[in-house]
Amino acid sequence: MTARMYARAAILPLPPMDRARQVTEALASYIGQANLKAGDRLPAERELMAALAVGRSTIREVIRHFQALGVMETRKGSGTYLLKPVTTATIHMPLSFDAIHLRDALLQTLEVRRGIECEANMVAARRRTASDLATIEEKLDAMERVHLAKGTSGPEDLAFHLAIYDATHNPLFRQLLEQMREAFERFWDEPFDRPDFARRSFPFHRTLFNAIVAQDTEAARRETLKILDVVEEDIKEMSK
Structure with a gap:
């Protein structure tokens, strides 16, 4: 490739990471660091919102993600509980579309x-x-x-x-x-x-x-x- 062709090509800045993914990773990291076990209750929605500086919809989206993985459950009037150990390596399957x-x-x-x-x-x-x-x-x-x-x-x-x-x-x-x-x-x-x-x-x-x-x-x-x-x-x- 010639220098002229390099000049026409541009390396674009990376897009900001998806907020839900950031919260997912942060929550998984917290669970590991806090050594939470199956049956332990997670911090309340408001506490997570304040700590992570995100809205309720993002927190709920992340909780739904972990529920879909079968590692958390939300009990009405009680809170969200861990069903299985979670780490930043917890399985997920990113798929891409054109x-x-x-x-x-x-x-x-x-x-x-x-x-x-x-x-x-x-x-x-x-x-x-x-x-x-x-x-x-x-x-x-x-x-x-x-x-x-x-x-x-x-x-x-x-x-x-x-x-x-x-x-x-x-x-x-x-x-x-x-x-x-x-x-x-x-x-x-x-x-x-x-x-x-x-x-x-x-x-x-x-x-x-x-x-x-x-x-x-x-x-x-x-x-x-x-x-x-x-x-x-x-x-x-x-x-x-």
Whole structure:
């Protein structure tokens, strides 16, 4: 490469580290230094907010991340407790997407979701509890309200699917979809500038819920495929 070519190339400054990731690492470091064990209670939200100089939403996002890993749980009216030892080496699975080619990235996620989500929804149908069903229905109702008001489901769609993943009682299912969340959230802000995106898949979310209620694993699989097939068709059509 010539000196002239070097002159045209620029080394750009690194972007600031994601705040949630910083808090995740700081909290993991604190747990290790404080030698907290399974069953120990973590500092309260307000204490963490003050110590780390971040907002409540960031703290809660980090706690949800650790819950998805199966190492923490929040007990209503009591606080957040450690279920397993945590260190800065606690497993996480960073996945990356090519935001420039969003259409291709979304189609790639659908290929992965077909395998994971069909299995997860079948497992949820077998293992769901009454409490799980109440949470899933709450998310579904919220999704339907947004859909009827705006014509698209937005992040409420993801919340619905995450609630189903939680109903599997296998934290690995949620972990995998959580890693895709960032790409989904960016996409849902402006889905190909089409407010009607995913409208055709909307009714199948209720039929999927009904299959989980009935503990009909094969029906759960069929309804999941219907949702993903319609979403794939919409992505291909609307991104032309």
